[in-house]
Amino acid sequence: MRRGVIRLGDQIKDVWFKDITSRIPPVSSASYIVYTDGSKYYAKNGDSGMIEYSDTDISSLLQNVINTLYSRYGGGKIFIKRGMYYPTKTVNIPDGIKLIIEGEGNNTVFRWTTEFTPINDFLSHIPSSPSWTSEIILRNFKVDRSGSGNNKGSIGIWYAKLAVFQNIEFIDDYRNTAGESGLGGYNNLIVVAERNKVFNKNYGISLGGYLVVLRDNYVRNTAGEGIIAAGINRNLPIPPDEPPYIINVIENNLCVDCGRTDEAIFVDIGTDNPTQNGLGIIRNNVIVSKDYQINSAVGGVRISDLIVENNLIIGNIKNVIGLYAPNGGMAVFRNNRIYTTSETFLHAWTTINTLVFEDNIVNITLTSNSRAFNVGAVNKVVVRNNKMNINYNVNAGVDAVLWLDNNDGMYVEGNEISVSFPSGYGAGALVIGDPPLFARGNRFTLTSGSIWYAFQIGARSGRTNVYIVSDNIINSIIKLFLYYVHTTSTLYSIIRNNIFLNTSPILDTYFVSGASATHYIDADPDIIISSASGLTIYRLRRNGGVATIPSGSTRVTVSHGLAKTPTKFQITPLGQPAGKLWVENITSTSFDIVTDTAPASNLNVSWYAEV
Numbered sequence: 001m002r003r004g005v006i007r008l009g010d011q012i013k014d015v016w017f018k019d020i021t022s023r024i025p026p027v028s029s030a031s032y033i034v035y036t037d038g039s040k041y042y043a044k045n046g047d048s049g050m051i052e053y054s055d056t057d058i059s060s061l062l063q064n065v066i067n068t069l070y071s072r073y074g075g076g077k078i079f080i081k082r083g084m085y086y087p088t089k090t091v092n093i094p095d096g097i098k099l100i101i102e103g104e105g106n107n108t109v110f111r112w113t114t115e116f117t118p119i120n121d122f123l124s125h126i127p128s129s130p131s132w133t134s135e136i137i138l139r140n141f142k143v144d145r146s147g148s149g150n151n152k153g154s155i156g157i158w159y160a161k162l163a164v165f166q167n168i169e170f171i172d173d174y175r176n177t178a179g180e181s182g183l184g185g186y187n188n189l190i191v192v193a194e195r196n197k198v199f200n201k202n203y204g205i206s207l208g209g210y211l212v213v214l215r216d217n218y219v220r221n222t223a224g225e226g227i228i229a230a231g232i233n234r235n236l237p238i239p240p241d242e243p244p245y246i247i248n249v250i251e252n253n254l255c256v257d258c259g260r261t262d263e264a265i266f267v268d269i270g271t272d273n274p275t276q277n278g279l280g281i282i283r284n285n286v287i288v289s290k291d292y293q294i295n296s297a298v299g300g301v302r303i304s305d306l307i308v309e310n311n312l313i314i315g316n317i318k319n320v321i322g323l324y325a326p327n328g329g330m331a332v333f334r335n336n337r338i339y340t341t342s343e344t345f346l347h348a349w350t351t352i353n354t355l356v357f358e359d360n361i362v363n364i365t366l367t368s369n370s371r372a373f374n375v376g377a378v379n380k381v382v383v384r385n386n387k388m389n390i391n392y393n394v395n396a397g398v399d400a401v402l403w404l405d406n407n408d409g410m411y412v413e414g415n416e417i418s419v420s421f422p423s424g425y426g427a428g429a430l431v432i433g434d435p436p437l438f439a440r441g442n443r444f445t446l447t448s449g450s451i452w453y454a455f456q457i458g459a460r461s462g463r464t465n466v467y468i469v470s471d472n473i474i475n476s477i478i479k480l481f482l483y484y485v486h487t488t489s490t491l492y493s494i495i496r497n498n499i500f501l502n503t504s505p506i507l508d509t510y511f512v513s514g515a516s517a518t519h520y521i522d523a524d525p526d527i528i529i530s531s532a533s534g535l536t537i538y539r540l541r542r543n544g545g546v547a548t549i550p551s552g553s554t555r556v557t558v559s560h561g562l563a564k565t566p567t568k569f570q571i572t573p574l575g576q577p578a579g580k581l582w583v584e585n586i587t588s589t590s591f592d593i594v595t596d597t598a599p600a601s602n603l604n605v606s607w608y609a610e611v
Helices: 002-017 058-073
Strands: 032-038 041-045 051-056 073-081 083-085 098-102 110-111 119-124 135-144 154-157 162-173 181-194 195-198 201-213 217-221 227-228 246-251 254-258 263-268 276-283 286-288 294-301 302-309 312-324 330-333 337-342 345-360 361-366 371-384 387-392 400-406 409-415 414-418 426-433 437-438 443-448 450-459 465-470 473-475 479-485 488-496 499-501 506-511 516-523 535-540 541-547 555-559 568-573 581-584 588-594 603-610
Touching: 032 058, 041 058, 051 058, 058 073, 058 098, 119 135, 135 154, 154 162, 154 437, 162 201, 201 217, 227 246, 246 263, 254 263, 263 276, 263 387, 263 541, 276 294, 286 294, 294 302, 345 361, 361 516, 409 426, 414 426, 437 450, 443 450, 465 479, 479 488, 479 516, 541 555, 541 588, 568 581, 588 603
Parallel strands: 032 073, 073 098, 083 110, 098 135, 110 135, 119 154, 135 162, 154 181, 162 181, 162 195, 181 201, 195 217, 201 227, 201 246, 217 254, 227 263, 246 276, 254 286, 263 294, 276 302, 286 312, 294 312, 302 330, 312 337, 312 345, 330 345, 337 361, 345 371, 361 387, 371 400, 371 409, 387 414, 400 426, 409 437, 414 443, 426 450, 437 465, 443 473, 450 479, 465 488, 473 499, 479 506, 488 516, 516 535
Antiparallel strands: 032 041, 041 051, 541 603, 555 588, 568 603, 581 588
């Protein structure tokens, strides 16, 4: 299943859009060649070799060249030779153009420190009545805005059929209030940004579209967002023939100290937009906090399906994983490696169908009195095959390490989870949630501090209150279960083959006022069920105990406590009987142990019955 989901995303991407990068033209002859002698700029026709434009203002020269290409041919290519270029204003790219602007890598430098008005962009494509037919490729040049202070400056392509950013290096001054991106633009059809470098921006790369591919980029030291795939903003114009699905992919990027006040790598549609019908994939990225704390490392906002896999997250991350305000769909976090000091780990309080957290390695130190997992309102939660070392360094308690409440199904399987608290502090429960619960094959270890219950579960009318806890190793957690019974409930529990180390396998029940419960249980004999007023207990499969035939009597009636009439019995006298022993009068509630010779003193008989 794991590989199938990955292939599905790739297949949708390849079938719908084919190979996008094959459509991006390679380096070739230019329609115009732009160069400078240090004091003036020139544009030479690539075919005739004649200089057609010269100007002391590179912005004016580029605007004239672009307008000429558009009016004559519908577009073309501008090759900008090595040199230093000083823009003075925005260069507007017309709607419907097919345009390539290409430099000679870091040898072609655009240098400006002012803020252009009314648009902050140097190269800008924001048509007022877009046709979504423009194809714009920007590549192989450098932008140097060091010393710009709080003045804004960006490159923005909006409402294009195809927008490509390749091998652009963008350097600016760090600021946390501007909100503009180094490379930005929204509501495009197809966007590709690859092998770019962005330093010291408020937002690094923030691009939106129906297909967004952001890969092999390096972003460092951003205040707000680092690398963001922004889907479609429905408060902005959208194409009349809108694609039916959104795919946003962020892969193979390095993000260092980005998202210092907001997000490092996210698929973020925006909280003011309806949930997008689409897939977000965040994979094979490295997120590192080196010199500064990152606010949020990875996650999604308003995307219906999200896959976060094979990422490495290291350092001081305030909030590691966030999932906000989707509606329906699935979120999968798998094969990630996370080594952080954080205030919170995973926050997903939202309405989605399924949340899967599997095959991750997590070594986290929590610096606040917070739940490691804070998950709610999810139909199905799967926590599977993870290796997690969770250390609290705060002198406080927490209600639960893994809070999976208000869900409709929990699957906690195959995990190795170790938790530590400072001496004298701890948690009420390792896992808090709602039924059904399937906890199988886990190893839970408390290394210091205290955790009172392995599981704290809320049983309610109208739910399938089923609990299967089997083949786990539970070490140093005080008790097994606490049931919170909220109404008149029926509980079904299967508790088998668990190993308890320094732990009492006790099931407690707490009743909210006026509540009652019928509990059907199939459990190992060493499970201790604490008595609680209002709790009626039936064993599903087997039960046993010790009955006493009084001296001078030949029988004792035993309430077997099974849900059905038993068919198998085993009775063993715990002393020398005076005669033969057998069972009779078997009913759905009881049976008799009978002897043909009354004992001279009370005779204890061990009994075992099975359905």
